Amino acid sequence: MEAIGHAGTCLGIIAEDGVLLAAERRNVHKLLDEGYFSDKIYKLHDNMACSVAGITSDANVLTNELRLIAQRYSLQYQEPIPCEQLVSWLCDIKQAYTQYGGLRPFGVSILYMGWDKHYGFQLYQSDPSGNYGGWKATCIGNNSSAAISMLKQEYKSEGVKLAEAMKLAVKVLSKSLDITKLTHEKVELATLTRDGNSCKITIMTATDVQKLIDEYEADEAKASAEKKEKEKASKS
Amino acid sequence: MSIMSYNGGDVIAMMGKNCVAIACDRRFGIQAQTVSTDFDKIFEMGPKLFVGLPGLATDTQTVAQRLKFRLNLYTLRENRAMKPKTFMSVVSNLLYEKRFGPYFIEPVVAGLDPKTNEPFICSLDLIGCPMVTDDFVVSGTASEQMYGMCESLWQPDLGPDDLFETISQALMNAVDRDAVSGWSAKDYVIEADKVTIKTLKARMD
Numbered sequence: 001m002e003a004i005g006h007a008g009t010c011l012g013i014i015a016e017d018g019v020l021l022a023a024e025r026r027n028v029h030k031l032l033d034e035g036y037f038s039d040k041i042y043k044l045h046d047n048m049a050c051s052v053a054g055i056t057s058d059a060n061v062l063t064n065e066l067r068l069i070a071q072r073y074s075l076q077y078q079e080p081i082p083c084e085q086l087v088s089w090l091c092d093i094k095q096a097y098t099q100y101g102g103l104r105p106f107g108v109s110i111l112y113m114g115w116d117k118h119y120g121f122q123l124y125q126s127d128p129s130g131n132y133g134g135w136k137a138t139c140i141g142n143n144s145s146a147a148i149s150m151l152k153q154e155y156k157s158e159g160v161k162l163a164e165a166m167k168l169a170v171k172v173l174s175k176s177l178d179i180t181k182l183t184h185e186k187v188e189l190a191t192l193t194r195d196g197n198s199c200k201i202t203i204m205t206a207t208d209v210q211k212l213i214d215e216y217e218a219d220e221a222k223a224s225a226e227k228k229e230k231e232k233a234s235k236s
Numbered sequence: 237m238s239i240m241s242y243n244g245g246d247v248i249a250m251m252g253k254n255c256v257a258i259a260c261d262r263r264f265g266i267q268a269q270t271v272s273t274d275f276d277k278i279f280e281m282g283p284k285l286f287v288g289l290p291g292l293a294t295d296t297q298t299v300a301q302r303l304k305f306r307l308n309l310y311t312l313r314e315n316r317a318m319k320p321k322t323f324m325s326v327v328s329n330l331l332y333e334k335r336f337g338p339y340f341i342e343p344v345v346a347g348l349d350p351k352t353n354e355p356f357i358c359s360l361d362l363i364g365c366p367m368v369t370d371d372f373v374v375s376g377t378a379s380e381q382m383y384g385m386c387e388s389l390w391q392p393d394l395g396p397d398d399l400f401e402t403i404s405q406a407l408m409n410a411v412d413r414d415a416v417s418g419w420s421a422k423d424y425v426i427e428a429d430k431v432t433i434k435t436l437k438a439r440m441d
Contacts, residue, residue, distance in 0.1 A: 044312070045308075045311060045312075064313070067312050067313070068309065069308060071305050071308055071309055072305075074305070074308075075301055075302065075304075075305045080300065232252075
């Protein structure tokens with residue numbers, strides 16, 4: 001749990017027409033080889049993706065296992081695995097590591113986003129103990145408590161579209177991250193939407209992420225300018 | 237009564253100029269009786285990768301599902317589309333795993349390389365022996381008829397439209413001479429930017 005508290009922030013938000021996951025990319029080192037396309041966000045199946053916070057090697061083992069579980073279900077039932085079942089299956093495995101064998105638990109918290117025909121868009125969070133819960137918006141990792149309190153104030157459960165949710169995600173991330181300025185290299189954003197009869201998982205490109213950040217900063221600048229105007233007006 | 241001709245069915249794949257075509261008949265029968273006329277034996281495994289699985293129908297379905305399983309995991313882990321040559325190895329491995337109790341199908345793989353768009357066709361036997369050719373591959377109950385038709389009709393470097401005509405004629409005339417194949421055909425012509433699927437109404441018997 002300690003390792004997770006220091007790991008890169010991940011947050012997830014459900015909107016009316018989709019779900020999104022945003023993650024802070026910690027490993028922005030000049031010498032690091034940019035082989036990877038996605039650092040923290042993993043596609044699990046056509047209808048589910050996840051984001052991890054904690055010990056990366058443990059996370060790799062778990063995401064691999066999640067993909068296998070999803071495929072096995074798909075092979076047996078010829079339909080995509082319902083989201084809660086995937087989460088619950090993995091959590092059973094995680095729990096076993098806390099009770100049997102003398103092994104240590106997996107030091108990872110995972111945020112899952114998905115769609116299924118039973119419950120629509122869903123967001124789940126699981127932790128090393130094997131506990132999981134369904135959320136409308138949540139955050140794990142560094143400064144997650146600050147982010148959660150901000151989400152509590154700003155999140156509206158009715159009538160929020162994905163675009164608005166993305167703006168909210170950028171806002172919350174920029175306020176809760178340790179760095180001063182948000183750039184597209186530090187943030188990974190992925191969305192899951194329904195396109196007709198199938199799910200679409202999109203990992204946003206650097207340019208799109210930068211656009212969102214720029215929009216947010218423009219809004220912020222406007223808001224602080226307006227505030228200053230008001231203060232000046234009230235003083236005079 | 238051979239188990240490979242219990243359900244009946246055929247698949248041909250041909251190589252063209254920067255394109256490949258794969259075609260199958262659509263009959264599903266139980267020995268002499270026809271049960272369904274829309275049983276396709278070609279499955280899409282990737283945007284430019286198709287596999288045809290003629291033979292015992294239950295194995296057609298099972299192998300297609302198991303192949304998709306392996307291909308999905310590969311795509312998720314490696315973050316890229318599988319090359320046709322690699323896919324051939326996956327099929328071969330899957331079939332050899334059942335060396336002493338095999339799946340009764342003789343697959344045909346056709347596709348374009350995801351990056352270079354180089355065309356590729358190959359066929360395998362029921363225990364996974366791969367055979368890569370640069371002209372055509374056939375598999376099914378009317379394989380002898382198909383070999384004859386392809387040998388006479390095929391030429392190298394056919395464009396997509398000519399390839400479509402050639403593979404259609406080859407398949408239709410071959411299955412017309414086979415009692416357990418037919419009931420219309422489905423053709424897939426795979427090019428770098430699109431896949432054209434056409435259903436052909438032939439002798440509906």
